[in-house]
Amino acid sequence: MRSFAGRDILSLKDFERAEYFRVFDVADELLPFARDRKNTDLLAEKTLLTAFYQPSTRTRLATEAAMHRLGGHVLGFSDAKMTRAGDFYQESIKDTVHMLEYYGDVIAMRHFQQGAPHEAALWSSVPIINCGDGWGEHPTQVLTDLYTTLNEVGSIDGLTFLLVGDMRMRTMHSILYAFSQFDVKAYVVSPPEMSLLPEFKAELDERNVQYEEAPSVEDVIDRADVIYMEPVVQPDYTVSRQEKAESYGLTDPAYQVTRELLRDKGRSDAIVLHSLPRMDELSTDVDDTRHARYWIEAFNGVVMRMALLSLVLGAME
Numbered sequence: 481m482r483s484f485a486g487r488d489i490l491s492l493k494d495f496e497r498a499e500y501f502r503v504f505d506v507a508d509e510l511l512p513f514a515r516d517r518k519n520t521d522l523l524a525e526k527t528l529l530t531a532f533y534q535p536s537t538r539t540r541l542a543t544e545a546a547m548h549r550l551g552g553h554v555l556g557f558s559d560a561k562m563t564r565a566g567d568f569y570q571e572s573i574k575d576t577v578h579m580l581e582y583y584g585d586v587i588a589m590r591h592f593q594q595g596a597p598h599e600a601a602l603w604s605s606v607p608i609i610n611c612g613d614g615w616g617e618h619p620t621q622v623l624t625d626l627y628t629t630l631n632e633v634g635s636i637d638g639l640t641f642l643l644v645g646d647m648r649m650r651t652m653h654s655i656l657y658a659f660s661q662f663d664v665k666a667y668v669v670s671p672p673e674m675s676l677l678p679e680f681k682a683e684l685d686e687r688n689v690q691y692e693e694a695p696s697v698e699d700v701i702d703r704a705d706v707i708y709m710e711p712v713v714q715p716d717y718t719v720s721r722q723e724k725a726e727s728y729g730l731t732d733p734a735y736q737v738t739r740e741l742l743r744d745k746g747r748s749d750a751i752v753l754h755s756l757p758r759m760d761e762l763s764t765d766v767d768d769t770r771h772a773r774y775w776i777e778a779f780n781g782v783v784m785r786m787a788l789l790s791l792v793l794g795a796m797e
């Protein structure tokens with residue numbers, strides 16, 4: 481297995497099966513610190529730099545919380561408009577990263593341009609962690625989701641996933657790449673205009689990913705061990721920021737999960753994951769059911785970032 485020390489985490493395309501389990505093992509080791517609300521000094525000599533060119537609640541704060549739990553230091557920006565990359569100068573990624581690499585030992589980047597963290601990695605002497613790039617990928621979220629599945633269900637192999645939402649979305653790309661390393665089947669449900677792109681389907685076929693498109697949640701929910709959701713109503717991920725429109729569409733019931741649907745058609749042991757934030761695709765009445773695992777998923781988001789920071793900074797091998 482390749483070492484994680486000094487490595488960029490850009491995509492799950494090139495993640496090997498053993499590497500998933502190594503990350504999960506390290507997460508298990510570090511989880512008690514987050515669970516018991518204790519900090520350790522594992523990364524006391526290290527500094528995390530967060531460079532977020534797009535809004536975020538979970539990813540940035542979970543990564544920063546993870547660094548604090550590990551005793552490290554944190555600095556960064558959450559609004560590029562207050563940097564030279566977002567003002568008159570529109571400073572390039574190359575020039576920006578040449579500065580940031582002097583300020584921190586690892587850079588966690590979210591960007592509206594697909595491939596921006598990959599470009600940053602070309603110029604950076606410190607590891608880059610992709611925290612979401614345009615429609616591209618969201619590897620740390622999906623590592624969190626698979627870790628949550630493993631902990632909550634007991635395995636990943638052998639499961640049937642139902643993916644619901646916009647299939648052009650970065651989490652959907654990362655999770656379907658990840659499925660190439662597990663014995664899983666995926667049902668994919670989205671509005672036609674948000675379906676998997678042909679070139680992405682070709683990549684999935686090359687990787688022997690087992691997936692099938694279905695017209696509605698209701699059609700296939702009875703087969704799903706894990707229901708994995710993303711909003712259908714969502715902003716344009718290729719821009720730095722989009723305000724909520726005065727009027728916007730509601731989610732078609734074909735792409736919604738409700739308590740009633742889970743009760744009438746779902747498997748009794750099915751779990752629901754959602755990377756959040758949600759719109760109306762996942763009704764809040766699911767929150768009180770045994771199926772809801774998105775809050776533990778959010779907690780695991782801190783644990784997973786603790787694991788990744790420890791690994792890429794060489795504190796865990």
Ligand code: CP
Nearest residue numbers: 536537538539755756
């Ligand atoms: N899940 C996720 O990426 O959330 P944020 O956009 O709040 O980081």
